[in-house]
Amino acid sequence: MTRITIRAAAELAVTAGLVLAIFVFYLLVWTNHRTAAAQDDLRDDFQAQQKSGRDGARKPAAPSSGEGLGILHIPALGDWDWVVVEGVDDEDLSRGPGHFPETALPGEVGNFAVAGHRATHGEPFADLDRLKEGDPIVVETVDGWLVYDVTWVRILSPSATEVLAPVAGHPGEKAKQRTMTLVTCHPRWSSSERLVVGAQLVERRAADAGPPAELA
Helix, strand or coil: CCHHHHHHHHHHHHHHHHHHHHHHHHHHHHHHHHHHHHHHHHHHHHHHHHHHHHCCCCCCCCCCCCCEEEEEECHHHCCCEEEEEECCCHHHHCCCCEECCCCCCCCCCEEEEEECCCCCCCCCCCCHHHCCCCCEEEEECCCEEEEEEEEEEEEECCCCHHHHCCCCCCCCCCCCCEEEEEEEEECCCCCCEEEEEEEEEEEEEEHHHCCCHHHC
């Protein structure tokens, strides 16, 4: 191998290393930074809606794609709270966990289903595998608070879209209960499977009643 060939190979390796470093920076730092900024804006908007509600203003219309519809709290994951946005397109999920538009809204009869990244874009569902049956999940809405309890946790195929049905896992069955389904990739940094968490509504509190005991 000539000196010129060795030098060219070395320069190519350095260039490849720089490109890889930039890509890793984008995934691990830049996407998290952008999501954090989006969450700050969403939280400000949500708090403004809450204040308007307290002042007697008209209830806001259903959110459009990318807009916030509530704050998700998971006490089992520590000081964890994320604004849930409407939609599950890449752009929506880059702003935070996203509500599947065809599913129920928080507190409604049916299945309130939410997807979220487990890696990059703030990693909102990074530790979702820590949840177990009985753990509470709280949804803070403009109108008040909704407390769900985890009822099941499963690892499923990416094709198992039946978990988004009004009765999760039972397509075609009419919903009678108010449930929630959280969906993310499994294992972390892979999309070969899905980690799915199911929960059921157990308490509803008005905004003026204050946060539920689970958030104390």
